[in-house]
Amino acid sequence: MHVTRVTGNLDDCACDVETIDHFNNDQLFPKLQNLLESDYFRFYKVNLNKPCPFWTSSSHCGLRHCAVKPCSPVKCIKISLCFQYSADANKQLEECEKEQHLGAVDVSLSDETREALLDWSKYDDEAERFCVVDDEASPDSQYVDLLLNPERFTGYKGPEAWQIWNSIYEENCFKPYTVKRPLLPDSFRSSSGGEGQCVEKRAFYRLVSGLHASINIHLSARYLLDDNWFQREWGHNVTEFRQRFDSELTAGEGPKRLRNLYFLYLIELRALAKVLPFFQQPSFHLYTGRPEEDKKHKEQLLQILQLARSFPLHFDERSLFAGDEKEAAKLKEDIRLAFLNISKIMDCVDCFKCRLWGKLQTQGLGTVLKILFSERQIEALPMSSNQRPSFQLSRQEIVSLFNAFGRISTSVRELKNFRSMLAEER
Numbered sequence: 001m002h003v004t005r006v007t008g009n010l011d012d013c014a015c016d017v018e019t020i021d022h023f024n025n026d027q028l029f030p031k032l033q034n035l036l037e038s039d040y041f042r043f044y045k046v047n048l049n050k051p052c053p054f055w056t057s058s059s060h061c062g063l064r065h066c067a068v069k070p071c072s073p074v075k076c077i078k079i080s081l082c083f084q085y086s087a088d089a090n091k092q093l094e095e096c097e098k099e100q101h102l103g104a105v106d107v108s109l110s111d112e113t114r115e116a117l118l119d120w121s122k123y124d125d126e127a128e129r130f131c132v133v134d135d136e137a138s139p140d141s142q143y144v145d146l147l148l149n150p151e152r153f154t155g156y157k158g159p160e161a162w163q164i165w166n167s168i169y170e171e172n173c174f175k176p177y178t179v180k181r182p183l184l185p186d187s188f189r190s191s192s193g194g195e196g197q198c199v200e201k202r203a204f205y206r207l208v209s210g211l212h213a214s215i216n217i218h219l220s221a222r223y224l225l226d227d228n229w230f231q232r233e234w235g236h237n238v239t240e241f242r243q244r245f246d247s248e249l250t251a252g253e254g255p256k257r258l259r260n261l262y263f264l265y266l267i268e269l270r271a272l273a274k275v276l277p278f279f280q281q282p283s284f285h286l287y288t289g290r291p292e293e294d295k296k297h298k299e300q301l302l303q304i305l306q307l308a309r310s311f312p313l314h315f316d317e318r319s320l321f322a323g324d325e326k327e328a329a330k331l332k333e334d335i336r337l338a339f340l341n342i343s344k345i346m347d348c349v350d351c352f353k354c355r356l357w358g359k360l361q362t363q364g365l366g367t368v369l370k371i372l373f374s375e376r377q378i379e380a381l382p383m384s385s386n387q388r389p390s391f392q393l394s395r396q397e398i399v400s401l402f403n404a405f406g407r408i409s410t411s412v413r414e415l416k417n418f419r420s421m422l423a424e425e426r
């Protein structure tokens with residue numbers, strides 16, 4: 001029997017999976033997808049060339065196999081990483097090049113778009129940010145068209161990918177001690193110990209695990225099913241999905257990961273509901289230089305936020321920081337610092353497309369936390385444009401917030417597709 005179906009109440013909140021499914025799949029998802037296709041939301045500025053601050057993968061370039069071909073430094077790293085773990089060098093090189101190709105980011109933009117984007121940036125708000133964001137003024141930062149670079153299977157896997165997930169879970173100490181991670185190879189488990197220093201931050205662990213689940217749903221839903229010289233076919237890979245989420249195949253962990261995805265959904269939805277007053281300000285514009293369209297998209301955006309507000313079973317984030325004020329403040333600061341670390345780890349992701357979406361989604365989640373931690377400032381926002389606002393979001397934060405939520409919303413929708421496919425198999 002396939003045991004990937006998740007039903008009923010979610011731990012830590014008063015909501016159930018069925019209510020979310022109905023709300024998301026029938027109401028919110030189609031509206032959001034529409035908005036995310038608009039110009040304001042499809043172009044994201046990001047620096048994909050920041051060096052990894054935690055370890056150097058380039059040391060692998062000293063390997064004998066690296067000399068096989070002349071290569072750019074980045075290509076060199078990828079190829080050498082492939083060789084390092086392989087007995088069959090030729091096959092691996094092929095795989096690596098394929099992965100490199102699938103994981104490459106398409107940075108093409110028309111001249112017209114490029115010029116328009118320069119103009120838009122003048123309208124960005126300065127903001128006090130919650131998490132590390134790329135320096136938008138850096139020459140290495142570039143606009144990426146997200147529609148040209150869908151999140152899907154890239155072939156990024158193995159020790160490099162585990163190292164990233166491992167660092168996020170183990171070194172940032174969000175893992176509840178009860179969670180079994182039997183599938184992680186021993187050699188990639190953290191040897192740093194540090195258990196005594198870790199404070200259990202269950203909710204935060206669930207957010208990261210939900211993000212991890214979402215990424216793995218996307219790669220299973222847009223899998224490379226066929227790749228030959230005349231065509232590439234992308235689609236749902238039910239076997240891949242089952243391997244990651246079936247209760248029996250994952251020692252009971254799969255369904256918990258899916259529940260974490262729903263938990264993440266609720267947290268992000270809550271932030272959208274709370275941030276409505278910011279977007280309602282008359283001075284706020286989704287500036288792209290075409291006033292008619294900008295106005296229309298602002299209306300669409302407000303409708304989505306109103307819809308988010310109407311959700312009947314919102315998560316009560318006050319339960320997260322209940323109790324002693326000092327302790328709550330310390331907990332928030334710990335979370336902020338750990339989150340900062342996670343956003344830096346994204347610069348260590350070798351596959352550029354994975355890095356792009358990893359950065360976008362961590363920034364989106366960082367923005368969610370910033371919103372949830374700024375309740376009073378948002379409520380105090382002035383309705384007249386003469387006063388200095390107490391809360392700001394930059395364009396980059398706005399784009400990442402909505403696109404990150406769009407990814408989670410799509411994952412919830414994809415679960416429905418996988419459920420139907422699994423039912424047909426029976």
Ligand SMILES: Cc1cc2nc3c(=O)[nH]c(=O)nc-3n(C[C@H](O)[C@H](O)[C@H](O)COP(=O)(O)OP(=O)(O)OC[C@H]3O[C@@H](n4cnc5c(N)ncnc54)[C@H](O)[C@@H]3O)c2cc1C
Nearest residue numbers: 152153154155157161164183184209212213219257354358
């Ligand atoms: C930031 C980032 C972005 C990525 N983006 C893409 C992408 O766009 N396309 C693509 O094809 N690949 C992407 N990957 C790779 C992908 O996530 C997997 O790492 C890869 O497919 C290998 O999967 P795996 O089965 O070995 O286990 P992984 O997904 O690598 O997981 C490692 C271990 O963590 C545990 N685990 C798995 N899921 C969860 C969860 N939800 N919660 C808690 N623990 C869990 C399991 O014990 C598992 O063995 C990305 C990886 C990272 C780090």
